[in-house]
Amino acid sequence: MEVITEINKMRTRVLTFKGSRKSIGFAPTMGALHDGHISLMRCARKENDEIVVSIYLNPKQFDNKDDFDNYPRRLKEDIEVIREENVDVVFAPSNDEMYPVGYCTNVRQDRITDALCGRVRPGHFNGVTTVVTKLFNIVGPDRAYFGQKDYQQSAIIKKLVADLNMDIDIKVCPTVREEGGLALSSRNRRLNIEERQSSLCIYSSLLKARDMFVSNIRDTKEIIEEMSSVIKKTKHVKIDYISIVNICTLEDLSSINEKALAAVAVWIGNTRLIDNTILE
């Protein structure tokens, strides 16, 4: 496995893959890897000849300085984890490499970015669309892999690829959960034992939504009220939002026809966690 930190070297490597007609599967990450990331690499391994994983903690997508400062950084350990996964290249550029002095271009998407997390994290998704566009241009993947936990991010990236005519297949892999249902996230490392216990209410609220949907309840206000009462019973938790939205546009729904996304964002102490489920 090769570890590449320079864009020019990464491009040269990509040219050799393309020259020998090898397909490239790409899993972009910000490091602090967990089993959710590993599942992306394994999905990519099944469907491509060469696998590239990027590790880049993108400052542009953090709307909160504390969140950026406290984000776990474990490059050495991450590289060792990836080595076990039969990956061909790790691309781990520096900030100077990605955003050199004078950098002034951003990729902005409207509409879907205004919903859900976009309402409470100004600028976050523009940071994501900017870095993902750059990474796609550098790595030139045939397929790119994202997790369903970040449903809105995947929806935005699918739209980005469609609107900018990028020939990349966006694959969304199922959320990986701990026993008890907590969705894996690099931010879970910040939870203390009590907070970890409290965080289980997120999944319980999603299960509540699913139960109600299965019992033919279609009124979203009623479902959201029940989800919120599950969460409010729990210590250390503050609701950021609970929404039931159209699975493509992410616009709020008042009642569910066939399918909808139930999405939750909560603060557990100082850690913000998100999760979702599709009701169908």
Ligand code: PAF
């Ligand atoms: O999901 C993430 O880890 C990041 O948002 C991504 C896609 C790697 C862009 O920095």
